[in-house]
Amino acid sequence: MSLRLSRRELLAATGASALLVPLLDHGRARAADPAFPKRIIFVVTGNGTTERAFWPKASGNTLTLGEITSPLEKHKSKLLFTKGVDMKVWAEDNPFGGNGDAHHNFGAILTATKLATGDPPHDPGGPGLALASSISIDQYIGRAFDQQMPVPFPVLSVRAWGRDGTGYATLSWTGDRAPVSAESDPKKLWNTLFAGRTQNAPDTGRIKQQKTRRSVLDYVAHALERQTQHLGKDDQHKLQIHLEAVRSVERQLDASSMPVAACVQPTTPALDFKPIEAFPQLVDTEIDLMTAALACGLTRVVTFAIGDGEDYNIYFPWLGLTGKGIEFPTRHKHDIAHRPGDNDRDKIQTEQWFMSKLAYLLDKLSSVPEGGGTMLDNTIVFWMNAMNSGFSHTVLNLPMIVAGGANTGIRTGGRLLELGSVAHNKVLASLANAVGVPMEGWGDERYKGTLDLS
Amino acid sequence: MPSSAAAPSPTATPNAGPSPLQRLGQLELHNTYRDLFPSLPDDFDAELELPADNDVQLAFSVPGTVSDLEVKRFMDLAESTVNALGADAPYRSAACGGDQTACARSFVQSFGRRAYRRPVDPAELDDLIALYTQLRSDTDLAYGFEDALGIVSQAMLQSPGFLYRWERGLQPAQRDGMLVQYDDYEIAARLSYWLWHSPPDSQLAAAADRGALRTPDQVAAQAKRLLDGPRADAALTDFVAQWLELGPLAQAVKDTDVYPAWKPELAAAMRDESLKLGLDVLRGPEPTFENLLTARYTFVNTALASYYDVTPARDGRVDLTNIPRLGLLTTGALMAVKGNSYRTSPVRRGKFILNRLLCTSVPPPPPNVVPELPPPDPQKTLREQMAMHRDNPACAGCHDRMDNLGFAFEHFDGAGKYRDQENGQKIDASGETTLDGDPRTFDDSTELVQALAQSPEARACFVRQWLRYALGRFELDADEASLDALVSSYDDTRQLIIDIARSVPFTHRAPAQDEELTP
Numbered sequence: 023m024s025l026r027l028s029r030r031e032l033l034a035a036t037g038a039s040a041l042l043v044p045l046l047d048h049g050r051a052r053a054a055d056p057a058f059p060k061r062i063i064f065v066v067t068g069n070g071t072t073e074r075a076f077w078p079k080a081s082g083n084t085l086t087l088g089e090i091t092s093p094l095e096k097h098k099s100k101l102l103f104t105k106g107v108d109m110k111v112w113a114e115d116n117p118f119g120g121n122g123d124a125h126h127n128f129g130a131i132l133t134a135t136k137l138a139t140g141d142p143p144h145d146p147g148g149p150g151l152a153l154a155s156s157i158s159i160d161q162y163i164g165r166a167f168d169q170q171m172p173v174p175f176p177v178l179s180v181r182a183w184g185r186d187g188t189g190y191a192t193l194s195w196t197g198d199r200a201p202v203s204a205e206s207d208p209k210k211l212w213n214t215l216f217a218g219r220t221q222n223a224p225d226t227g228r229i230k231q232q233k234t235r236r237s238v239l240d241y242v243a244h245a246l247e248r249q250t251q252h253l254g255k256d257d258q259h260k261l262q263i264h265l266e267a268v269r270s271v272e273r274q275l276d277a278s279s280m281p282v283a284a285c286v287q288p289t290t291p292a293l294d295f296k297p298i299e300a301f302p303q304l305v306d307t308e309i310d311l312m313t314a315a316l317a318c319g320l321t322r323v324v325t326f327a328i329g330d331g332e333d334y335n336i337y338f339p340w341l342g343l344t345g346k347g348i349e350f351p352t353r354h355k356h357d358i359a360h361r362p363g364d365n366d367r368d369k370i371q372t373e374q375w376f377m378s379k380l381a382y383l384l385d386k387l388s389s390v391p392e393g394g395g396t397m398l399d400n401t402i403v404f405w406m407n408a409m410n411s412g413f414s415h416t417v418l419n420l421p422m423i424v425a426g427g428a429n430t431g432i433r434t435g436g437r438l439l440e441l442g443s444v445a446h447n448k449v450l451a452s453l454a455n456a457v458g459v460p461m462e463g464w465g466d467e468r469y470k471g472t473l474d475l476s
Numbered sequence: 477m478p479s480s481a482a483a484p485s486p487t488a489t490p491n492a493g494p495s496p497l498q499r500l501g502q503l504e505l506h507n508t509y510r511d512l513f514p515s516l517p518d519d520f521d522a523e524l525e526l527p528a529d530n531d532v533q534l535a536f537s538v539p540g541t542v543s544d545l546e547v548k549r550f551m552d553l554a555e556s557t558v559n560a561l562g563a564d565a566p567y568r569s570a571a572c573g574g575d576q577t578a579c580a581r582s583f584v585q586s587f588g589r590r591a592y593r594r595p596v597d598p599a600e601l602d603d604l605i606a607l608y609t610q611l612r613s614d615t616d617l618a619y620g621f622e623d624a625l626g627i628v629s630q631a632m633l634q635s636p637g638f639l640y641r642w643e644r645g646l647q648p649a650q651r652d653g654m655l656v657q658y659d660d661y662e663i664a665a666r667l668s669y670w671l672w673h674s675p676p677d678s679q680l681a682a683a684a685d686r687g688a689l690r691t692p693d694q695v696a697a698q699a700k701r702l703l704d705g706p707r708a709d710a711a712l713t714d715f716v717a718q719w720l721e722l723g724p725l726a727q728a729v730k731d732t733d734v735y736p737a738w739k740p741e742l743a744a745a746m747r748d749e750s751l752k753l754g755l756d757v758l759r760g761p762e763p764t765f766e767n768l769l770t771a772r773y774t775f776v777n778t779a780l781a782s783y784y785d786v787t788p789a790r791d792g793r794v795d796l797t798n799i800p801r802l803g804l805l806t807t808g809a810l811m812a813v814k815g816n817s818y819r820t821s822p823v824r825r826g827k828f829i830l831n832r833l834l835c836t837s838v839p840p841p842p843p844n845v846v847p848e849l850p851p852p853d854p855q856k857t858l859r860e861q862m863a864m865h866r867d868n869p870a871c872a873g874c875h876d877r878m879d880n881l882g883f884a885f886e887h888f889d890g891a892g893k894y895r896d897q898e899n900g901q902k903i904d905a906s907g908e909t910t911l912d913g914d915p916r917t918f919d920d921s922t923e924l925v926q927a928l929a930q931s932p933e934a935r936a937c938f939v940r941q942w943l944r945y946a947l948g949r950f951e952l953d954a955d956e957a958s959l960d961a962l963v964s965s966y967d968d969t970r971q972l973i974i975d976i977a978r979s980v981p982f983t984h985r986a987p988a989q990d991e992e993l994t995p
Contacts, residue, residue: 123840151530151540179545188530188540196543203527203545214548226616233616235551238631241607245635248599252648254988257497261636264542271547335727346817352729353817 058392059171060430060457061316061401064160065380066131066193067328069359070412071373071421072366078103080438089370091423093378100384100398102424102434102475106441107449109417111136111466124415125331125356127408129154129189129201132325134447134465137189138199152189153199159450159464161196164323166459174277175321179204180211180312182305184330191330200263204327208291208307214274215315216287224279232279236272243268277320285318299339305379313386317397328376331408332356338372359412380405384425395428402427402453406446420446424453424475431456433476445469492655492981493952494988499640500669501529501539503714507674508638509557512591515564516557524553534831535944536718547634554633558626567625576621580608583625584632592637593675594661594684597646600637604628641665651993655984660684663695667977670946671702671711692978699977703970709755715945716754719832720810722747731818735891737783745780746809746892752792754804763969765938769803769929772796780808783893800887800894805833805925808892815890819858822882823865829881833928835937838874857898859883880907884924936963939972946976955981 075089085103087095094101111134112127129137129152138155164176177194181204184191194202205211218228246265250258288310295304305328312324329336333355337343347353348361355372362369383403390397407421424432432453447469451461455472463470500508505526510516527546529537542550558565566587572579584604588596596604611617611624619627632638637645643661650657658666664676664684676684680698688694702708717723725747730738752775757767775792776784788794796802804810814824830836853861865875886905889895897903905920911931918924928934939962943951951959958979966972976982987993 151532199541200543201541202543203540205545207525230616233614234611234627237607237610237617238627238634239547239551241603241631242634242636244603245600245637248603248646249636249640249642251646252992253497254494254991257988257991260497260541261640264547264636267542267544267547270544271551274544334724346729346731348818349816351724351815351817352727 058400058429059167059322060427061322061324061397062160062163062453062457063312063316063324063326063383063401063403064132064193065326065328065383065403065405066128066408067376067405068125068128068331068408068412069329069333069355070409070416071407072362072369073410073419073421075366075370076373076421077105078438083436085436085438090373091377093374093381094384094423097381097384097388097425098436100425100428100434101436102432103438104422104424104441104449104473104475105419105438106443107420107422107446108443109420110445110469111447112417124409124417126152126189127417128152128191128193128327128331129195131406131408131446132158132160132193132450133195134159134445134450134469136466139189153201154189154192154195155198156195156465157197158193158195158325159454160194160323160325161202163454163457163459164321167322172277173319173321174274175215175315177202177323177325178215178312178315178321179325179327180308181206181327182301182308182329183336184327184333190332191327193327194325196263196266199259200266204325206295208293208295208304208311211308211311212288212290215311215318215320217278219278219287228279232275235275239268239272239275243272286314287318288314298335298337301336302340306382309379309383309386313383313390313397316387316401317390328379329355333359338375341371341375343368343372356412362413380423380425387426398426399428400430402430402432402457404449404453418443422446422449424449427456430458431476439475441473444473445471447471448473491954491957491986492984493949493954493986495947495949495985496988497640497642498948499539499542500638501537501673502526503673504669505553505639507672508591509553509633511675512587513557513561513564513566515561520557520560521553524549524556526553531723534835534837535941535950536715536948538948542639550634550639551630554630558630558633565622565626565629567622567629572621577605577609580621580625580628581605584608584628587629588632588637590675590681591632592643592645593665593681594637594643594645596637599646604632607631641669648992648994649987651987651995652984654986655980656987656993657984660687660689663689663983664698666982667695667698667702671699671973672705672707673710673714674707692983695983696974696978699974703973709759712758713751713755715942716751716758716804717747718945719941720750720804720813721828721832722750722809722813725809725813728812728815729817730812730815730891734818735889735893737893738891739779742779742783742808742891743812745777746807746812748777749775749780750804750807750809753807758969764967765935765969766929767803768969769805769925771803774801774807784808800920800922802922802925803929805829805928806885806888806921808888810892811885811888812890812892815888815892818890820882820886820888820890822858822862822879822886823875824882825885826878826880826882829928830878832941833934833937835940838878854899857886857901857903859886859904877909880909881924883907884918884921887920932963935966939963939966942969942972943976943981946973947981951981954986 071090076091078088078091079086085098087098109130112124112130115136133154133156135156137152139151139153160177168176179194179202183206192201196202205214243265246261246268250261291307293300293303293307315321335354337352337354343353347357350357358368358372384398387398387401388396392400403425405423410416410419410421425434447463447465448471451464451472452475454461454464456475463472506521526549527540529539531537567583581601584601585596608624608628611619611627643665644659661684664680668674668676668680683689683698689698725743728743732738753771754768757763757771773796774794776786776788776794777792781788786794814828815821827838830838862879865871865879884905884907886903887894906918908915908917911927912933916927918927940951940959943959958981962972962975962979965975
């Protein structure tokens with residue numbers, strides 16, 4: 023069963039009223055070429071960068087990459103740097119006041135609206151939860167794509183470390199106070215995507231297992247619907263979120279028993295992903311799996327959180343940075359953000375490492391042939407940092423790169439686009455338009471509008 | 477008796493705030509499974525990784541919402557657990573003499589009574605039997621009697637009756653004046669999940685069946701029974717561990733150039749020490765807030781004895797009379813978790829006192845603050861080096877209060893060891909703060925801790941922390957009258973726990989917005 027959202031349902035899902043809900047039913051998403059549909063990948067990492075080493079220099083048609091982005095040199099012609107983008111919905115108005123400790127802003131990144139919750143004790147949602155108030159754009163685009171061409175996973179949410187279910191760590195939200203937990207275990211991710219998936223029709227054993235699970239989940243959904251009677255508004259909301267999650271899993275189950283087109287499926291990862299020393303392999307494995315999921319037509323939207331807003335548990339033994347912190351107990355990413363080392367040496371080195379992972383993602387997408395080009399031509403990769411400076415917590419002039427998408431409305435070509443001071447809402451809306459999901463703006467109505475990225 | 481905050485006025489009506497629907501937390505889920513299936517080993521869910529609860533600043537962790545990842549985890553948990561039970565599965569012993577559907581009904585009712593912590597509603601029962609019938613009669617499925625019941629059990633373990641703390645069932649809640657009174661099943665579950673992190677035992681379940689949890693005295697009697705039982709140790713130590721924010725201690729890394737005596741295994745030993753001390757006071761003859769802060773003894777293992785340079789008795793108990801440590805606030809665990817890898821953290825220690833001892837929240841740093849901190853100076857003490865916090869008006873608003881409190885603990889280094897000197901300089905652990913509206917000065921942590929132990933404001937905060945732990949939510953305006961009564965009658969913590977159990981916010985709640993009630 024697929025999700026068919028009416029405008030009313032979408033409005034209900036989005037929650038807040040002062041929202042720009044794109045005119046989805048005014049022009050259905052442009053019909054995609056079913057052989058090579060458009061895809062979009064959102065990659066977010068936190069704790070800022072070192073500006074002088076991040077932004078490239080443009081002179082005429084030549085782009086010179088900074089030290090941090092040097093690993094992207096071979097993909098330079100497929101990059102667009104959007105400079106001068108501010109998270110205005112956070113900088114100008116957030117529930118924590120001031121710059122509101124932007125370590126808690128993950129819930130506002132892809133939603134581009136003000137958070138639903140603020141400080142305890144008067145607002146029990148508090149900084150411990152920092153919940154979003156509306157749907158995130160990856161979920162919105164996923165649902166729009168779904169109406170043209172259902173896939174098992176409208177949005178694939180993946181994370182490397184970080185925490186679940188809170189505004190410190192969650193990028194993807196199906197609506198008001200409804201976080202989507204992202205998978206961090208590569209083996210479980212593989213199981214979800216590929217276990218038992220073959221090109222053949224399922225055997226009787228598998229049919230029985232699927233049908234059994236479906237019957238159980240149908241029962242659970244029915245029980246949830248029944249339980250919401252008599253409850254208060256907020257409690258009903260909680261069970262409604264649970265119910266939607268059950269429906270989402272049911273639909274994944276249905277899709278998992280459908281034979282798939284020929285595609286190269288990866289083997290089961292054998293990684294012990296828990297020690298920090300395995301972090302580089304974890305990120306690589308997750309990139310491999312998401313690429314395979316895209317290539318196999320299992321999803322068209324991927325949201326990838328590398329770390330979370332705080333990054334207290336990511337540190338860098340493989341770069342020779344030891345465990346001893348300067349301002350914090352360990353030399354983790356948050357410590358490095360606040361104490362970047364002499365001449366920002368440690369900060370630059372670690373940020374460069376993250377860029378090498380973006381380079382790996384672009385390598386993988388480029389390795390899948392599609393038509394006369396590659397999957398990267400049909401995929402927009404949007405990479406951003408949740409902060410400009412993890413030291414001052416500023417969210418103005420956010421580090422941001424748009425890559426790939428040659429067959430979408432985006433023109434990259436190794437460009438630096440100076441935008442002055444625009445709301446990040448506009449960038450997100452522009453990306454949605456570029457992949458064929460038309461909208462006049464995204465998120466908070468105060469920051470409506472789009473940009474010309476062509 | 478402590479001198480009290482103003483006693484509640486005669487016209488103030490004890491009242492209660494609304495209570496949001498919560499699902500079973502990580503530990504509660506684990507314990508409920510083990511209670512239902514006693515043959516399960518303790519690590520039955522280790523591979524599965526149940527979703528962790530979310531920390532809440534100034535209060536206690538709560539479970540989060542359910543997205544598809546959690547639905548899959550609950551499904552995997554139910555499937556793998558039930559399939560692994562084999563001969564120990566409850567439905568395997570439900571020998572059925574005749575009508576299998578009638579046996580199925582009987583099984584669902586008895587298993588459901590325990591799994592849902594209440595009787596199964598007739599409508600739920602019918603739906604579950606419909607599922608059972610489908611599992612048996614569908615030609616693709618065609619399960620046998622026992623296997624079908626196994627799958628029905630799995631469905632029950634994923635349903636809201638099991639996963640959510642809503643032991644009311646399908647009927648609307650009952651009005652009681654302006655409030656809703658929790659029914660017997662709800663009271664039983666509230667008591668057992670609070671004090672044992674587990675579903676009700678058979679005695680509590682029987683009391684609920686008999687309708688014997690209606691009056692405050694009845695509820696208090698069961699609370700006392702649960703509290704006196706050894707299973708309450710888990711909740712008492714969990715409260716202390718969360719109250720002291722000890723979680724991050726397990727991952728703490730200390731610079732062994734600065735702290736050569738530090739070993740990673742000391743972190744676990746220190747955590748054990750704090751929890752053992754806390755439990756000993758709370759189980760002892762005077763389980764008071766004052767004693768938690770000022771107890772002049774502790775418990776150490778061999779490694780910790782050597783680290784603290786003390787000689788324990790055979791049971792690990794150490795007399796601290798001649799040692800400048802007292803109670804929970806100067807234990808190695810708290811000092812180390814609120815310490816950096818190479819130095820103390822007076823800011824985090826001060827913030828901790830404000831948050832957990834005085835229930836005061838501290839706003840985040842102002843936007844775009846880029847302080848020019850001087851490089852570490854080995855000639856100066858940390859207090860001298862952090863002078864800018866107090867001298868710069870942009871910082872002083874918050875840091876004056878925080879730092880003053882935090883520097884009181886400067887004799888305890890970043891790895892929890894006592895020291896007389898810092899960089900060859902004498903340590904100044906004196907400071908001033910405001911307590912109960914009055915300025916208070918102190919020479920060191922001992923004096924600060926003793927002032928906190930005597931402070932009505934701190935004691936009231938302690939009561940507030942316990943209420944937050946019991947209710948699983950923040951107190952709201954409607955709860956304040958009951959909170960005032962708990963504060964003014966506070967004598968010791970065990971009595972407080974029983975008083976909370978009999979209080980209106982525990983036995984009642986305000987209706988939720990738009991909730992339909994029976995008139």
